Amino acid sequence: MPRPIQATIHTAALQHNLARARAAAGDARVWAIVKANAYGHGIERVFDGLRAADGFALLDLDEAARVRALGWRGPVLLLEGVFEQRDLELCSRLDLWHTVHCDAQIDMLAIHKTNVPHRVFLKMNTGMNRLGFSPARYRSAWTRLNLLPQVDEISLITHFSDADGPRGIAEAMAVFNAITQDLPGERSVANSAATLRHTGDGPLANQVAGDWVRPGIAIYGSAPDFPAHSAADWDLQPAMTLAAKIIAVQDLQPGATVGYGSNFVADQAMRIGVVACGYADGYPRICPTGTPVLVDGVRSRTLGRVSMDMLAVDLAPVPHAGPGSSVTLWGRAANGAVLSIDEVAQQAGTVGYELMCALAQRVPTVVD
Numbered sequence: 001m002p003r004p005i006q007a008t009i010h011t012a013a014l015q016h017n018l019a020r021a022r023a024a025a026g027d028a029r030v031w032a033i034v035k036a037n038a039y040g041h042g043i044e045r046v047f048d049g050l051r052a053a054d055g056f057a058l059l060d061l062d063e064a065a066r067v068r069a070l071g072w073r074g075p076v077l078l079l080e081g082v083f084e085q086r087d088l089e090l091c092s093r094l095d096l097w098h099t100v101h102c103d104a105q106i107d108m109l110a111i112h113k114t115n116v117p118h119r120v121f122l123k124m125n126t127g128m129n130r131l132g133f134s135p136a137r138y139r140s141a142w143t144r145l146n147l148l149p150q151v152d153e154i155s156l157i158t159h160f161s162d163a164d165g166p167r168g169i170a171e172a173m174a175v176f177n178a179i180t181q182d183l184p185g186e187r188s189v190a191n192s193a194a195t196l197r198h199t200g201d202g203p204l205a206n207q208v209a210g211d212w213v214r215p216g217i218a219i220y221g222s223a224p225d226f227p228a229h230s231a232a233d234w235d236l237q238p239a240m241t242l243a244a245k246i247i248a249v250q251d252l253q254p255g256a257t258v259g260y261g262s263n264f265v266a267d268q269a270m271r272i273g274v275v276a277c278g279y280a281d282g283y284p285r286i287c288p289t290g291t292p293v294l295v296d297g298v299r300s301r302t303l304g305r306v307s308m309d310m311l312a313v314d315l316a317p318v319p320h321a322g323p324g325s326s327v328t329l330w331g332r333a334a335n336g337a338v339l340s341i342d343e344v345a346q347q348a349g350t351v352g353y354e355l356m357c358a359l360a361q362r363v364p365t366v367v368d
């Protein structure tokens, strides 16, 4: 028997979350962001749940090829564009739309041989200072692209640094609007946070939704702005459950300790469960005593240090639990109880994104 640990990808949750993003985005079309192997969920595993999207956006050419291999004939967008000249051949062959964020990518296009001109997304740097043309250089890049026979439609794109936080997007949106005002082409500016937080009734609502929104984290059921909002606040459902079983039980006397470093000391007699999940499965080692878990669907907590293959949980809230009981590390338990990945991520000092992306290869994963 394999180790009793399993991840489950929930097709119905992906469908629900995608519909939530679509509803927030008005008439805009929706890219499902499936970079980083669909945020650790697996592109092939999420495809059914996300096939109602209008397109798939990602970074790796390999991943784009996998989306095509699944039979997807609709739009596929490379969010960082191409990395070298020959990538453009694959763009032509697989009919990939690609971001253009720098002069070198325009140079490559200018010498690319293709019968079918490419749809490109010209990226503006509106303050993130990662990728994109500065506002001052954006229009000359547009003009240069527009003169190339290799280029078909030019869409306009930017990515916000603060859609999830107090600084917000008003400044960045104003810069983008000022520069692109009289340019033709479709617009795409909103990630999950912008789609959920900034497409409401405000004056910017329509501009933020644009022609395409780009939700990633929200479709996987994690809140982009936790703890300001939880996934439940946004009516998002976890798309991934990580669950394992209790493989041993220990009865502790007062003063007994748990795990490496004797980090946890029992101050009274207690029962603990040893769970077949550790940091080699992608569960963060840094999670302290008290990190929430569900034991048979009942909320409890971890105890002591997480080790490579195991961690310990408190059985006090679940006296009936024992070997074989199911422990949900994040996601949904059999009784319907939910433990958001965001709560676990918070204990680890990080965000849900990082935990889902770090689910280890060795964890057997099923789709339901």
Ligand SMILES: *Cc1c(COP(=O)(O)O)cnc(C)c1O
Residues within 6 Å of the ligand: 033, 035, 079, 159, 190, 191, 192, 193, 214, 215, 216, 217, 218, 224
């Ligand atoms: C990853 C990414 C997104 C999605 O971001 P979320 O915060 O996961 O919604 C959108 N746009 C670009 C350019 C990205 O790289």
